Amino acid sequence: MTPEEKTYDSHLAGAFGPTVLLNLATDRVLSATPEACALFGEPVLVGRRFAPKVLKSLADFVVFIDEVQHRGSAWTRKIALRGPEGQPIECELTGRCLALQGTQALLLNILDLEALNQHAEEAAAAQMYGGGILEWQRAQSFFSELERQNQLILDAAGEGIYGVNADGKTTFVNGAAQEMLGWTTEDLLGHDIHQMIHHHHLSGDVYPSHQCPIYQSFRFEQVNRIENEVFWRKDGKPIRVEYVSTPIYDGQVLVGAVVIFRDITERWENERKLHSAMDEIAALRDRLEQENAYLQEAINIERAHHEIIGTSPAIRQLIKQIELVSRTDANVLITGESGTGKSLVASAIHNDSSRKRRAMIHFKGGAVSADRFESELFGHVRGAFAGALRDMPGKIELAHGGTLFIDEISDIPFEHQGQLLEMLQQRSVVRMGDDRSRSVELRVIASTSRNLENEVQAGRLRQDLFLFLNVFPIHCPPLRDRVEDIPLLVAHLLKLACKRMGRKVPIVTERIMAQLKQYDWPGNVRELANVIERSAIVSHAGKLVVDMQNPVTSVSRNASTLLSEADIEQMRIANLIACMKQAKGRVSGRGGAAELLGIRPTTLYSRLQKLGLSDDEW
Numbered sequence: 001m002t003p004e005e006k007t008y009d010s011h012l013a014g015a016f017g018p019t020v021l022l023n024l025a026t027d028r029v030l031s032a033t034p035e036a037c038a039l040f041g042e043p044v045l046v047g048r049r050f051a052p053k054v055l056k057s058l059a060d061f062v063v064f065i066d067e068v069q070h071r072g073s074a075w076t077r078k079i080a081l082r083g084p085e086g087q088p089i090e091c092e093l094t095g096r097c098l099a100l101q102g103t104q105a106l107l108l109n110i111l112d113l114e115a116l117n118q119h120a121e122e123a124a125a126a127q128m129y130g131g132g133i134l135e136w137q138r139a140q141s142f143f144s145e146l147e148r149q150n151q152l153i154l155d156a157a158g159e160g161i162y163g164v165n166a167d168g169k170t171t172f173v174n175g176a177a178q179e180m181l182g183w184t185t186e187d188l189l190g191h192d193i194h195q196m197i198h199h200h201h202l203s204g205d206v207y208p209s210h211q212c213p214i215y216q217s218f219r220f221e222q223v224n225r226i227e228n229e230v231f232w233r234k235d236g237k238p239i240r241v242e243y244v245s246t247p248i249y250d251g252q253v254l255v256g257a258v259v260i261f262r263d264i265t266e267r268w269e270n271e272r273k274l275h276s277a278m279d280e281i282a283a284l285r286d287r288l289e290q291e292n293a294y295l296q297e298a299i300n301i302e303r304a305h306h307e308i309i310g311t312s313p314a315i316r317q318l319i320k321q322i323e324l325v326s327r328t329d330a331n332v333l334i335t336g337e338s339g340t341g342k343s344l345v346a347s348a349i350h351n352d353s354s355r356k357r358r359a360m361i362h363f364k365g366g367a368v369s370a371d372r373f374e375s376e377l378f379g380h381v382r383g384a385f386a387g388a389l390r391d392m393p394g395k396i397e398l399a400h401g402g403t404l405f406i407d408e409i410s411d412i413p414f415e416h417q418g419q420l421l422e423m424l425q426q427r428s429v430v431r432m433g434d435d436r437s438r439s440v441e442l443r444v445i446a447s448t449s450r451n452l453e454n455e456v457q458a459g460r461l462r463q464d465l466f467l468f469l470n471v472f473p474i475h476c477p478p479l480r481d482r483v484e485d486i487p488l489l490v491a492h493l494l495k496l497a498c499k500r501m502g503r504k505v506p507i508v509t510e511r512i513m514a515q516l517k518q519y520d521w522p523g524n525v526r527e528l529a530n531v532i533e534r535s536a537i538v539s540h541a542g543k544l545v546v547d548m549q550n551p552v553t554s555v556s557r558n559a560s561t562l563l564s565e566a567d568i569e570q571m572r573i574a575n576l577i578a579c580m581k582q583a584k585g586r587v588s589g590r591g592g593a594a595e596l597l598g599i600r601p602t603t604l605y606s607r608l609q610k611l612g613l614s615d616d617e618w
Contacts, residue, residue: 011098011107018110020045023103024065027051030105039110041084055080055088063210067219068095068106077113078167090114160241160263163248165256166218168192168209180263182234197231202238217245218257228268231261240265287393308341308348309492310485314477318345325472326352333409333469334447336476339526342447343407345476350403355443358402363395366411366606373416375432378423384433396429399442409446409469410455411606417462424468444469479521479528486517486528493529494544497536506536506544515546523598530598573611580608580618 008031011021018036020029032045040053054061057079067074073096081089092111097104160177164170170188178184181197188196194209201207209215213224224245230238243261247254308319325332326349334342343362350360368376375385379394396404406412412420423429424444428437446469455461479486490508498505521527531546539545576593583593587608588601597604 008100011100015109018112020050020108020110021098022050022106022108024106025103030100036110039083039089039112040081053081055082064093064095065106066210068097069104072097076167081110092116158262160261161258162188162193163256163258164193164214164218166254168194168215168218171256177261180233180239180261181231187234197233198229199232202230202240214243214245214257214259217247218254221247221254223247228264239263240268283391283393286391287398308344309488310482311488312477312482312485314482315485318474318476321472321474322348322352325349325474327354328472329353329443331443331469331471332445333452333471333473334445334476335452335473336447336449337478337524338449339524340476340478341525342449342476343405345474346403346405346445346447349445350405350443353403353443355402358400359398360403360405361395361399362405362407364407364411364602366408366610367600367602370413373413374419377416377420378429378431380432381434384431388433391431394429394431396423396440396442397431397438400440401442403443403445406444406446406469408448409465410448410450410452410461411610414460414462417465421462421465421468479524483517487513489525489528490516490532493532494536497529497533501536503536504542506539506542508544512544512546526598573613576604576607576611576613577617580613585615585618 008021012019012031012033015033017033018039019033020036021031022028023030027049029045029048029050037043037045042048051058051061060076060078064074064076064079067076073094075092075094077090077092079091079093081091083089090113092113094109094111096107098107099105158176160180161172161174162170162177163172169190170193173183173185173188183196192209194207194212194214198212198214199207213222213226216222217224225243226245227242229241229243231241232238240263241261242264243259245257245259248256248258308315308322322345332346332349334345336342347360350356363377374380375388375392375394377394377396379392379397380388381391382388423440427441428439430437452461452466452470456463456466479489487508490513494508495505516528516531523530535544535546538547576597579593579596580587583591583596586592587594587604589595592601594601594604
């Protein structure tokens with residue numbers, strides 16, 4: 001025998017019964033008592049692997065080893081070993097962790113429960129006969145009565161109650177637990193209750209016993225209160241439960257745990273329905289608030305006119321197109337110069353359609369910064385970005401059941417055009433920070449003052465988005481191409497302006513009307529509305545006074561003069577700079593540049609940013 005083997009054998013000195021010393025790293029037996037060799041029917045165990053000796057509970061044996069390493073020592077009766085003929089050996093294992101020359105070792109004592117029970121029965125029989133049958137009957141009667149009284153108390157409880165021993169086997173179950181679970185005492189007593197009622201999560205994932213809070217109660221002496229888990233009934237249906245598991249002691253010895261639970265399935269379902277209803281109400285409230293805000297904004301926008309005015313062939317053709325397309329759900333693309341009434345045409349199509357009971361949501365591509373574009377159009381959930389304190393629907397979602405009007409489609413950032421096209425085609429929207437798709441049903445109307453074919457060729461507009469929107473194109477003619485409509489427009493706009501100011505409508509002389517007809521109106525109807533309103537302010541003698549020398553009209557040009565696109569762009573830049581100078585750099589508010597130009601402040605901000613104009617220019 002080598003000195004090393006003598007060292008291993010020294011750890012078995014004084015060992016009682018079958019005992020082995022295992023190397024945990026190699027699963028090899030380092031030393032064994034003769035009783036261990038006899039138990040397994042082998043003359044020599046040293047050097048052999050121990051895992052094959054475990055009959056069918058190798059996973060439980062691994063858990064047992066983890067417990068020994070965690071606590072230093074432990075015992076279990078859950079593991080059956082393999083006998084000489086392959087028969088199971090029901091036993092009690094007691095393990096202690098040792099460190100041998102830098103190696104983790106397990107000193108394992110094996111107690112044959114069958115032999116122990118046999119000895120205990122023989123001793124009990126001897127004691128019974130020694131003490132007399134009468135005494136035994138008295139003891140049996142006493143404990144039977146005690147058990148009956150305890151069972152009555154347990155069955156009177158409204159909560160489910162069951163107990164487990166230190167091996168996880170069921171020791172008692174009250175009536176309420178049997179009724180809730182559908183299992184009887186015959187089904188549960190003496191069996192591993194975790195494998196019967198607590199084996200899986202509701203998601204279908206396996207629930208290992210060593211992760212169970214009840215296991216922790218009778219293994220690690222913890223009291224655990226769990227508010228939302230599931231137990232599985234005998235019929236395979238889950239019930240939601242809340243429970244408390246508490247360790248049970250016999251003196252100072254931990255012998256198991258008691259579990260008290262109640263069925264919360266109905267309460268949980270009611271809470272789920274309540275939360276769902278509250279979420280739906282909150283979403284509807286947010287949507288209504290947003291729709292109200294957008295409708296209020298639309299009402300407050302100063303429009304040059306509230307209906308299409310004119311009798312020219314161009315206007316009659318425009319109205320005919322509106323009547324044709326309004327009764328369908330086809331996408332519409334409205335083109336025309338700035339100020340020609342594209343928004344008015346979009347409103348006319350919506351109001352003449354079957355969707356007129358719902359809102360027409362107006363989205364102006366150039367009025368939203370790039371970092372806010374996705375949130376404004378698609379919406380966001382709380383926490384999607386800094387400052388997102390609540391869920392907010394986007395313009396697409398608000399237009400559900402109605403019409404989405406995208407003004408200046410070419411101003412939408414190119415990187416977002418694909419996402420917009422996908423959501424419009426699929427008729428669904430996903431908010432920022434969310435992964436849930438929301439179905440939408442809407443009609444799309446888009447407008448532009450640019451040549452979209454050129455925008456596609458320049459790579460600023462996706463061709464597939466252009467084709468998707470250009471199902472039914474409508475062109476709004478410029479005012480210079482329908483001069484015959486100017487008298488009707490002047491009368492209408494003058495009446496509106498005087499009504500707002502509480503003044504009498506002045507007379508428009510033939511000289512003034514001729515002067516208005518001769519002007520080229522590069523700003524179209526919007527510019528005409530500004531001139532008429534300004535003229536109404538300065539007219540006091542009963543006749544309309546029009547000053548065509550105003551800086552706004554200084555861009556008038558002879559009809560025979562031809563300008564290139566670059567010349568027109570330079571004129572626009574010069575006009576913006578001059579306007580900003582006159583407004584002393586102020587964009588919004590009374591006397592601001594936006595008011596002077598007759599456009600919204602957000603539109604002016606967008607144009608200044610797009611042209612790269614800064615304070616240094618003015």
